Amino acid sequence: MSVINDYKPFLGLLIFGNIENLVLAAQGVIEGANPYVVAIASLCLVITWQLIGVFGTKAAMKYSRHIEFVGGFAIFVLGIQSMLPLIYHFL
Numbered sequence: 001m002s003v004i005n006d007y008k009p010f011l012g013l014l015i016f017g018n019i020e021n022l023v024l025a026a027q028g029v030i031e032g033a034n035p036y037v038v039a040i041a042s043l044c045l046v047i048t049w050q051l052i053g054v055f056g057t058k059a060a061m062k063y064s065r066h067i068e069f070v071g072g073f074a075i076f077v078l079g080i081q082s083m084l085p086l087i088y089h090f091l
Helices: 002-031 035-090
Strands: none
Touching (some): 002 035
16 A cells, blocks of 8 residues: 555646647647657657656655646646647637
């Protein structure tokens, strides 16, 4: 149970990170991105983030509130950015 308690401060970021993935996927569809390039880039980034998570979690625990805010703000900005082409299309 100690491991679960260690990750509780990042629970919101984990949930909203999945929403961010959906937003990024929608942006890729709108922009007509090559799915193979996106898949390879995504795999590289997931592995990189996994390594950062494994080795950086202990150091980042004291900054969890700041990290969660930055992650939430990034999701908000990406959501707005993904909606702008559609809004311009309808105008």
